[in-house]
Amino acid sequence: MYSLHVGPEGGMVAELPGFETFTKRMVPLGKNPYVTVQKRGLLSFNKAAHAALGAPEAVELLYNPQARLIAVRPVDVDVPHAYKFRSVGGQKNEGATLLVAATAFTNYYNIPTEVSVRRPVRIEDGVLYIDLKDEGTVVTSNRAATTSNSGDS
Numbered sequence: 001m002y003s004l005h006v007g008p009e010g011g012m013v014a015e016l017p018g019f020e021t022f023t024k025r026m027v028p029l030g031k032n033p034y035v036t037v038q039k040r041g042l043l044s045f046n047k048a049a050h051a052a053l054g055a056p057e058a059v060e061l062l063y064n065p066q067a068r069l070i071a072v073r074p075v076d077v078d079v080p081h082a083y084k085f086r087s088v089g090g091q092k093n094e095g096a097t098l099l100v101a102a103t104a105f106t107n108y109y110n111i112p113t114e115v116s117v118r119r120p121v122r123i124e125d126g127v128l129y130i131d132l133k134d135e136g137t138v139v140t141s142n143r144a145a146t147t148s149n150s151g152d153s
Contacts, residue, residue: 035072035130036118036139037111041103043072044116050085050098052123058082061102063109070111070130072100116140 033049043061045053053059056074060081063070075082083105088097106113111132119136122129 033121033123033128034118035121035128036116037106037113037130037132038116039113041101041106041111041113043100043102044088044118045085045098045100047096047098049121049128052121053128054126056085058084059100061100061105063105063111065109068132070132072128072130073126 031048033052034046035049036044038044050056053072053074058075058077058079059072060075060079061070061072061083077084083100083102085098085100088099103113105111116139117136118139119130119132119134122131
């Protein structure tokens with residue numbers, strides 16, 4: 001059977017003997033480099049992809065429209081067209097996922113961003129390549145949907 005105890009938000013929670021509570025912290029970081037082209041044009045790099053680039057502070061974005069390839073290479077943060085990495089979740093996430101705000105880039109080149117798609121990448125001579133011809137994996141947010149309480153009835 002199970003017993004009840006007060007949970008972290010004050011409600012009653014059933015304890016299930018023999019079961020472990022799964023937390024996101026239990027998921028091992030992927031060893032293969034991936035980049036997700038997110039909705040609205042953010043590029044999300046897993047830790048392996050960022051490390052494969054040499055863990056730079058900033059990158060430049062290049063695009064080959066005929067090959068449908070995005071190239072990403074490290075640059076100094078002072079380069080006028082540099083895109084700086086920012087960490088998701090701040091310090092507590094320890095940079096497991098890093099974002100580049102590339103909306104202007106994806107809009108300019110009409111790169112689809114209606115759904116978020118994670119793709120494996122390849123690294124050659126310090127340049128990371130994202131092949132948009134690769135269908136990749138559609139990913140969805142694990143955030144709970146929020147609704148607006150605007151008072152409309």
